[in-house]
Amino acid sequence: xxxxxxxxxxxxxxxxxxxxxxxxxxxxxxxxxxxxxxxxxxxxxxxxxxxxxxxxxxxxxxxxxxxxxxxxxxxxxxxxxxxxxxxxxxxxxxxxxxxxxxxxxxxxxxxxxxxxxxxxxxxxxxxxxxxxxxxxxxxxxxxxxxxxxxxxxxxxxxxxxxxxxxxxxxxxxxxxxxxxxxxxxxxxxxxxxxxxxxxxxxxxxxxxxxxxxxxxxxxxxxxxxxxxxxxxxxxxxxxxxxxxxxxxxxxxxxxxxxxxxxxxxxxxxxxxxxxxxxxxxxxxxxxxxxxxxxxxxxxxxxxxxxxxxxxxxxxxxxxxxxxxxxxxxxxxxxxxxxxxxxxxxxxxxxxxxxxxxxxxxxxxxxxxxxxxxxxxxxxxxxxxxxxxxxxxxxxxxxxxxxxxxxxxxxxxxxxxxxxxxxxxxxxxxxxxxxxxxxxxxxxxxxxxxxxxxxxxxxxxxxxxxxxxxxxxxxxxxxxxxxxxxxxxxxxxxxxxxxxxxxxxxxxxxxxxxxxxxxxxxxxxxxxxxxxxxxxxxxxxxxxxxxxxxxxxxxxxxxxxxxxxxxxxxxxxxxxxxxxxxxxxxxxxxxxxxxxxxxxxxxxxxx
Amino acid sequence: xxxxxxxxxxxxxxxxxxxxxxxxxxxxxxxxxxxxxxxxxxxxxxxxxxxxxxxxxxxxxxxxxxxxxxxxxxxxxxxxxxxxxxxxxxxxxxxxxxxxxxxxxxxxxxxxxxxxxxxxxxxxxxxxxxxxxxxxxxxxxxxxxxxxxxxxxxxxxxxxxxxxxxxxxxxxxxxxxxxxxxxxxxxxxxxxxxxxxxxxxxxxxxxxxxxxxxxxxxxxxxxxxxxxxxxxxxxxxxxxxxxxxxxxxxxxxxxxx
Numbered sequence: 001x002x003x004x005x006x007x008x009x010x011x012x013x014x015x016x017x018x019x020x021x022x023x024x025x026x027x028x029x030x031x032x033x034x035x036x037x038x039x040x041x042x043x044x045x046x047x048x049x050x051x052x053x054x055x056x057x058x059x060x061x062x063x064x065x066x067x068x069x070x071x072x073x074x075x076x077x078x079x080x081x082x083x084x085x086x087x088x089x090x091x092x093x094x095x096x097x098x099x100x101x102x103x104x105x106x107x108x109x110x111x112x113x114x115x116x117x118x119x120x121x122x123x124x125x126x127x128x129x130x131x132x133x134x135x136x137x138x139x140x141x142x143x144x145x146x147x148x149x150x151x152x153x154x155x156x157x158x159x160x161x162x163x164x165x166x167x168x169x170x171x172x173x174x175x176x177x178x179x180x181x182x183x184x185x186x187x188x189x190x191x192x193x194x195x196x197x198x199x200x201x202x203x204x205x206x207x208x209x210x211x212x213x214x215x216x217x218x219x220x221x222x223x224x225x226x227x228x229x230x231x232x233x234x235x236x237x238x239x240x241x242x243x244x245x246x247x248x249x250x251x252x253x254x255x256x257x258x259x260x261x262x263x264x265x266x267x268x269x270x271x272x273x274x275x276x277x278x279x280x281x282x283x284x285x286x287x288x289x290x291x292x293x294x295x296x297x298x299x300x301x302x303x304x305x306x307x308x309x310x311x312x313x314x315x316x317x318x319x320x321x322x323x324x325x326x327x328x329x330x331x332x333x334x335x336x337x338x339x340x341x342x343x344x345x346x347x348x349x350x351x352x353x354x355x356x357x358x359x360x361x362x363x364x365x366x367x368x369x370x371x372x373x374x375x376x377x378x379x380x381x382x383x384x385x386x387x388x389x390x391x392x393x394x395x396x397x398x399x400x401x402x403x404x405x406x407x408x409x410x411x412x413x414x415x416x417x418x419x420x421x422x423x424x425x426x427x428x429x430x431x432x433x434x435x436x437x438x439x440x441x442x443x444x445x446x447x448x449x450x451x452x453x454x455x456x457x458x459x460x461x462x463x464x465x466x467x468x469x470x471x472x473x474x475x476x477x478x479x480x481x482x483x484x485x486x487x488x489x490x491x492x493x494x495x496x497x498x499x500x501x502x503x504x505x506x507x508x509x510x511x512x513x514x515x516x517x518x519x520x521x522x523x524x525x526x527x528x529x530x531x532x533x534x535x536x537x538x539x540x541x542x543x544x545x546x547x548x549x550x551x552x553x554x555x556x557x558x559x560x561x562x563x564x565x566x567x568x569x570x571x572x573x574x575x576x577x578x579x580x581x582x583x584x585x586x587x588x589x590x591x592x593x594x595x596x597x598x599x600x601x602x603x604x605x606x
Numbered sequence: 607x608x609x610x611x612x613x614x615x616x617x618x619x620x621x622x623x624x625x626x627x628x629x630x631x632x633x634x635x636x637x638x639x640x641x642x643x644x645x646x647x648x649x650x651x652x653x654x655x656x657x658x659x660x661x662x663x664x665x666x667x668x669x670x671x672x673x674x675x676x677x678x679x680x681x682x683x684x685x686x687x688x689x690x691x692x693x694x695x696x697x698x699x700x701x702x703x704x705x706x707x708x709x710x711x712x713x714x715x716x717x718x719x720x721x722x723x724x725x726x727x728x729x730x731x732x733x734x735x736x737x738x739x740x741x742x743x744x745x746x747x748x749x750x751x752x753x754x755x756x757x758x759x760x761x762x763x764x765x766x767x768x769x770x771x772x773x774x775x776x777x778x779x780x781x782x783x784x785x786x787x788x789x790x791x792x793x794x795x796x797x798x799x800x801x802x803x804x805x806x807x808x809x810x811x812x813x814x815x816x817x818x819x820x821x822x823x824x825x826x827x828x829x830x831x832x833x834x835x836x837x838x839x840x841x842x843x844x845x846x847x848x849x850x851x852x853x854x855x856x857x858x859x860x861x862x863x
Binding site: 104245 | 637640646651659680703723725732742745
């Protein structure tokens, strides 16, 4: 049973979305031999779904932009829970990382003088998002993929990692299976990079694909890593709500960046009614000014539709709950109205938002150039994640690095749109660089065969359980977990509901130990779902327990029982880790003091 | 719409297989992939199917639905006749691994044989380039490709003749075109297209264009211009004559219209 193939690399990257590919490219460039494990086929990772753009203060459209403004915007958006060092590095390095992609073949939309065009987005003071229509993520993943395939990088498509392998505290490898045959594989790496993305599949309504089961986060957790800000789950304000089968699919914020507006069923632009104090000076107080902003008027302030995602999502929930929603439980997002303002609006919309046009036409029989869309919040992104060192991206487990969505810190309590694509470039590159360096400085570790045998035994257990009356279906359990998280640990949270969710999670953990699967190990989605379930339960518990501890409302985390910000909690991060008895423990960790020059930037930009 | 429908799904592996009928409940707006998921969750836990984004952006869930190559996530049930079983089978051109999953790794291997992007030196001191929107739009069309391989599946050179070792297929021509027509690229891929990648086998039946979910004009905008360039460079009678007289080599810039 414990037969397995062995693979040896200097750097092993787990996850082949933008962050993983960028890390692999960097490690390969540093001379390391690299393996990259992807859960799906190469180039299918969730990065392809990123639509609106990549944030970088290049200043091509508005020369007032620079890294300081981007830094301040990111910190404000994150309600100051961010790792400020990451926010600083991110703002400083994003322009170089984006420009570099052009040399690798990426083709961004252009300004009239032939430079990279940038567009407006929520929470960004100036037009900052380099983009390709509304398919920026596809452009980026393809650019990175088409670089890595020519490098000294072994790509393992449709492989899943079950567990990290350790030598003492140090992580020295990973053990997993291939989907095709179900065979086991031991990957030894002198350094490992986790780039496995988020946890969207813990929720029922999500923009995320099946892969998003928090694998890297759970792997790091079980290998002694720490998780931070797990309570800060981002609900994107605009997902499709109708028809039911497509509920949750993303509708890009670029619709609003291009002048789209949100209305309730009374036709009112309800976001004008509730502008948070922190943003009042930067936000238009009338529709005319908002429109002028979207059309590039540098003296106009942004419309409230472009406030941060957490705020817009909560306002939508409020409209729906108070009976002013659309027929299918959302609100209206209208881009068609711009025909009142500009000629050839129809063509303009199709050119700027081609995949949105296509998506609604195909899936909802709706022409967005003529009618408003119905939209509502959808689970989109994990703002928190594995705790890493801001410079090197090393986790608290030696030899293990993390980058992209699965790593936490940059975004604090709420991520700005466009900051994820820049995140994965900046910190993918850093993780790759420092992992290669670590691999140079450290010899390969020693694998304990017993550790590996145990991982394999646990993995095949669902096939070997006796058929009992208590047999559980992995699909049914996953569904129950998703419903629990959706209903009890969603956009609006209370102590009682979250206690209920924890009880349910405990119950699901017990039942997960009785999951049985049919068939054999060859490409068996039932088995894969059973394995993913274990990871989802870890992240769901971490979200829930961290959210219970944060007795205030901040960023994406909103507590009905503590609806205001509380300064005491503004000074700490929630950090989760496996305690000595194996139980998940959450502690409050003080946020380190910010250096004076960064503090000054934030003051100046207020 | 009916409240339930029959789905006739191919089940099996490389050795053997058969169609099996499953009933699924139907609700408004459902796509084929929803039905497959429902069947997987309730009746056939081990039914193998690839999918990711479920929004037509990743190109994972390619299959043949009632004999036509399509993305399962973008095929609405109300566009199909539900009074008879909906046939779902794996891509015909590639070897079956299990159920609806085929071995598409050949596509990735061939892609690597297309010479990589090689930009000209930067235009500006800060390492950036200048390109006009009008000049990049042409290749932005090709870069919409989601690598679903439906074009490869339908192409008769691969589907009927299995010339995998001589012919790169429409997807890889679109990739080559995105590089050949890239305003910054300096590489020449024409000899490879002619010899190694067998573009001459394409007899422009446009089946690839017809099945492309991204509506890329594969034949007209990618393959035909590449064929013309190959002809210009390798079969131009005047150039052949001059070449014989002066034995000079032509560079890529000269072949650009």
